[in-house]
Amino acid sequence: xxxxxxxNNHGLPFNPFKSCVVxxxxxxxxxxxxxxxxxxxxFSQFNIVGWDPPxxxxxxSAHPEGAERKHSVRNVQExxxxxFNMATFDLREAVNTTAMYVxxxxxxxxxxxxxKAPSLYVKPPRVAASPIHFECVHQxxxxxxxxxxxxxxxxxxxxVIAVHIKDEFLTKDxxxxxxxxRPLARLGYLDYTSVESVFTMPVEKYGLADAFKRGMGGExxxxxxxxG
Numbered sequence: 001x002x003x004x005x006x007x008n009n010h011g012l013p014f015n016p017f018k019s020c021v022v023x024x025x026x027x028x029x030x031x032x033x034x035x036x037x038x039x040x041x042x043f044s045q046f047n048i049v050g051w052d053p054p055x056x057x058x059x060x061s062a063h064p065e066g067a068e069r070k071h072s073v074r075n076v077q078e079x080x081x082x083x084f085n086m087a088t089f090d091l092r093e094a095v096n097t098t099a100m101y102v103x104x105x106x107x108x109x110x111x112x113x114x115x116k117a118p119s120l121y122v123k124p125p126r127v128a129a130s131p132i133h134f135e136c137v138h139q140x141x142x143x144x145x146x147x148x149x150x151x152x153x154x155x156x157x158x159x160v161i162a163v164h165i166k167d168e169f170l171t172k173d174x175x176x177x178x179x180x181x182r183p184l185a186r187l188g189y190l191d192y193t194s195v196e197s198v199f200t201m202p203v204e205k206y207g208l209a210d211a212f213k214r215g216m217g218g219e220x221x222x223x224x225x226x227x228g
Contacts, residue, residue, distance in 0.1 A: 006147075019188025026184050027058040028085040028095060030124045031075035033104060038116070038125060039071045040098045040108035042087060044186035045153070054160040055139060056084060059153045061146070071104050073154045076138050081122040082158060086132040089182040089194040094129075121162050131169045131181050135162040 003010035010016060027046035031039045045059035060070045069077070076082045087095045097112040109116050109125070116125035119135050126133045136158030146152040171177050182194040 014189060016188065022187045023185030023193050024187075026087040026095065026186055027056070028087045028098070028127065028130065029058060029072050029076075030083045030085060030109075030126065031072050031081070032079055032124045033071070033075050034078055036123075037105055038107045038109055039075055039104070040085075040112070040114070040127070041070070041072045042095050042099050043072070045155075049157060054134075054163075055157055056134060056136065056160060057155055057157045058084075059144075059155045062150050062152050062154075069154055073141070073156055076156050076158070077141055079123070080138045081124055082136050082138070082156075083119055083122065083124045083126050084134040084136060084158075084160075085127040085130040086181065087184040088131065089184055091127075091129060092184055092192065092194075095184060119162075126164065131166045132176075133164040134158075134160045135164075136160050 001010065005017070008015060024044045025046050027043045029041055029043060033039065043058040043060055047057060049055045049057050058072075060073050062069065072082070094112040094114055098108040100108075100111070102108070102111065108114075109127075115128040117128040117133075119126055119133075122135045122137065126135075139157040139159045141157070142155040144153040144155060165176060169177050169181050178195050179198050182196060185193050185195070187193055
């Protein structure tokens with residue numbers, strides 16, 4: 001089958017587009033508004049967009065109640081700071097709770113019964129139970145037009161200025177133990193998955209070993225990188 005996206009003539013009970021780009025990592029974004037009230041929300045349009053220096057992005061549609069921007073987007077643009085907290089399988093119920101649409105003065109940390117941990121370089125708190133955090137400053141926001149006001153998307157790009165990784169989730173050889181963390185990821189519909197297995201593909205036979213090792217850490221060519 002095929003369909004034209006401007007017509008959505010797929011004949012299926014649900015639009016399959018988001019089910020074809022999977023799995024999507026989840027950005028669990030914590031922010032503060034101008035008054036200092038905390039906000040925490042998950043976004044499944046998320047990824048890195050650079051690594052020297054490191055940048056990440058998350059994208060959010062307009063607020064369903066008609067506001068121009070969702071609370072997270074507004075807070076980032078007004079305060080210039082946010083924190084990425086890694087969503088995991090063990091925290092899945094809390095992640096789902098913070099996806100609820102609530103008033104801007106509602107603290108989703110309290111709603112989901114999550115303990116806050118102070119950040120070191122930005123004001124928004126971190127999710128204490130999360131194994132990995134990125135402290136970020138706002139770089140830019142790109143607005144993508146939608147077919148309706150509700151489907152316009154704000155693409156928020158932040159520069160990562162600090163990374164936190166809990167020591168128990170590092171392996172003996174100094175790598176992040178993804179299989180133990182079990183990051184949560186979004187599929188289509190109401191479906192999710194988590195990372196339960198990891199495999200390595202050798203590249204030596206293709207003559208790519210040196211290039212891959214140089215890029216494993218994301219440092220520039222001018223920096224010394226310890227090969228993993």
